[in-house]
Amino acid sequence: MPTEELRAAMTALVDQGELPGLVTLVARDDDVTVEEIGVTAFGGDVPMRRDTPFRITSMTKPIVAAAALMLAEDGLFDLEEPVQRLLPELAGQRVLRAYDAELDDTVPPHRPVTVDDLLTFRLGHGMIVEPEMEPPVPVVRRGQDLELMFGPPEPRSPFGVDEWVRRFASLPLIHQPGEKWMYNTGSLVLSALISRATGKPLGAVLAEWVFEPLGMTHTGFALPRDRAGRLPAQYGTEGENAATRPEHWIEEPPFPSGAGGLASTVDDYLAFARLLLNRGVHGGTRLLSEHAIELMTSNHLTPEQIAGGSFLLNGNGYGMGLGIERDTGRYGWSGGYGTDFFVDPEQRIVAIAMTQSTPFLFGRGMAEFVRFADCP
Structure with a gap:
């Protein structure tokens, strides 16, 4: 050593x-x-x-x-299932036509977001950490206004799970599910899903x-x-x-x-x-x-x-x-x-x-x- x-x-x-x-x-x-x-x-x-x-x-x-994999092995959810069974608020999320598009310039998702997408950070939403953050694009500005705390862990989100999910559901995804790796948001949504699955x-x-x-x-x-x-x-x-x-x-x-x-x-x-x-x-x-x-x-x-x-x-x-x-x-x-x-x-x-x-x-x-x- x-x-x-x-x-x-x-x-x-x-x-x-x-x-x-x-x-x-x-x-x-x-x-x-x-x-x-x-x-x-x-x-x-x-x-x-x-x-x-x-x-x-x-x-x-x-x-x-x-912990999520332990719960999956215990039968509380399946990795390939859509997250909307436990998070039905997310069933209506659409996808931005481009990452910097206005929030109403969207298309339907090609497929639902799955639990696997959350774990591998391919749900279609996450931190935009490249230079396009300055100035923030519309979806980033809206996330900041909603106090969803997609970035550093402090300050903490002031909302409970249900309100956090409701606010996140009002945002479009940035990319199609499974398309790109984007950091952080997958673990936040996974937090809510675990809480819903276990009560x-x-x-x-x-x-x-x-x-x-x-x-x-x-x-x-x-x-x-x-x-x-x-x-x-x-x-x-x-x-x-x-x-x-x-x-x-x-x-x-x-x-x-x-x-x-x-x-x-x-x-x-x-x-x-x-x-x-x-x-x-x-x-x-x-x-x-x-x-x-x-x-x-x-x-x-x-x-x-x-x-x-x-x-x-x-x-x-x-x-x-x-x-x-x-x-x-x-x-x-x-x-x-x-x-x-x-x-x-x-x-x-x-x-x-x-x-x-x-x-x-x-x-x-x-x-x-x-x-x-x-x-x-």
């Missing part, structure tokens, strides 16, 4: 002021190395600890995808099907007051932002975001990552079938969809909640506030980095973490 090299590289980031601190974990089978480096805020004196909670943002997506809030579903079986006692959409107060300060590309306010995390949100709403720790996330690595088995108990793990960790996209998938795919494939490196078989995903994980099934490595500094993802920090963590 590359303990000394990894610690030196990550400590250098902190010493040079690129981030206040981070926690890293690298596991190879039962050999686990955790590094706690720096502090939770610039100018602060609270050290990073192994049990420090982090807003994991889009690292929420794989967890929710796994329970998403947080309760994840607790029952994922967190409790895996012993993930420090993961949730809300945290006890003392743990919420330990959330590190969050730094975006332009400095500290509103995500530093821990009071947002004391109560369950009206609409728990399966796209990015969880907080967790490195050890809790290791338990989930090991479930994937061990092909759906935890502690001798099978929680997910081999087929479900294959669906999550195999690429579902065409070469054209990968090429049109923006910098978020970076030329890689996408499974269900996970980015897939087609040449290595390695899979994982990042969170926009500065968290990342990957699983290398061939070397049986799980690597997790958690900070709350967005520049970590796009600078040398992430590159060096991956380089030193992904070693025999």
